Every structure is written in structure tokens, then in C-alpha cells.
Amino acid sequence: MRVRLIQHTPEPLRTLYVAARTCYSPAGPLSIEEATREKIETLIEKVFRSGHESILEHVSFTFGIEGVSRVLTHQLVRHRIASFSQQSQRYVKMEEGVVVPPSIKRNREAMELFQKGIDHAWEIYRGLLEMGIKKEDARFILPNATPSSIVMTMNLRELIHSSGLRLCFRAQWEIRMLFTYIKREVKKVDRFIADFLQPRCIHLGYCPEKKTCGLRPLKREVIKDD
Secondary structure, three states: EEEEEEEEOOHHHHHHHHHHHHHHHOOOOOOOOOOOOOHHHHHHHHHHHOOOHHHHHOEEEEEEEEEHHHHHHHHHHOOOEEEEOOOOOOOHHHHOOOOOOHHHHHOOOHHHHHHHHHHHHHHHHHHHHHOOOOOOHHHHHOOOOOOOEEEEEEEEEHHEEEEEEEEOOOHHHEEEEHHHHHHHHHHHHHHHHHHHOOHHHHHHOOEOOOOOOOOOOOOOHOOEEE
């Protein structure tokens, strides 16, 4: 898996600050004065904790993602408030490759069985193409483990929401790895902004799932019904 930040909103912290100040200041956005980084961070933190998250939509990030499975991309595109451009199996002849789950990789017998199925699928794929079958039809035999590439653009509000779900310790391993890399890329731009990318239990103060990993107590243990 390879993840790289392709582009982002210039001066994202300043953009958030101007958006926040515009909501509560008689001055227009073009007249908002400069402020220290400490003042900017304090205001953004206060606004975020108050639930006024619309300002986050003014900042966006675009990532190039390679070497991930179709299992991952099927999960990823469910985040609707984002833009995606994925490598097409209809127009691109797929090259042999595979994304292997760690649980299979560390089990020799399972790995041999898995590889046998993968090899057979690719053999059929090549055979169909040699018969003159179109790529858009031959691709039906390809496994979910086939590597894919995708470009994703998300605004910061959606990125925080998605990270809250996908950085959870109970999230599927591959997409959790992806968002770990995404957070690493955002941290190169601004550590303060990257710190908002956390499992949602960190922001909530409790685990909203039926079972907790232990990082935070369950909701029913924190919020008691009357």
C-alpha cells in the first residue's frame, strides 16, 4: 500500500481561522487580522468542541492511493461526501498481483490454498482475454484481492468523520492501515489538524460500539439512563 498527499488547501489553519472568525466577527473575511498560532488553535479547538463543524468544510485534501484491494475501495467509496477516481478494470488490462490478509499470510496452509485460488483466477482471466473476451467481461473472474489505485478528495469535516470510523481498533485491518497512512500525510502539513484524526471514541469520551477494545468505556457505562 502506498499513500501520498497530492494537494491540499493552502494555509489550512489560516483558512479555518478566517472561516470561524467570519461567523462571529463584524469584520468581513477580507478584514480578519493576523493572529498567533496559539490563538488560532485555541479558537478552532473551541469551535470544533462546540459542534460547529461547518468551518472544516473549507479545507480539503487529495490523496493518491495505490496497491489496495477492491475490498478496501468498496468500503472507501461508501463515504459519500468525497470525490473518487478509481483505476478501471474495464479499460485497463490487469497485471497479476494480490493483496494478502495478514491472517492468511502467516498460515502456510492457508497461504498455499489462497495462492492456488488466485493463480487459477488469473489463468482464467488471461484465457478469456486470449479468446477475445472484452476486458469489461473478463474482469468478472478477478478476485477482491486484485490491487487497485484510487484518487480521493475529502474535506476536513468528512476526513475527521471517516477517520473516526476507520481508525477504530475494530475496523477492518486494511482500511485502518490506509487511514493511518492518511493521518501521517496530513501530519506533514499540520500536526494540529492531524490530531483531529482519531478513533471517534476519543472525541466522544466513550465507545459507541457494542463491544469495546478497552480504549474507552462503553456508552452505557458513561451515560446512565434515568
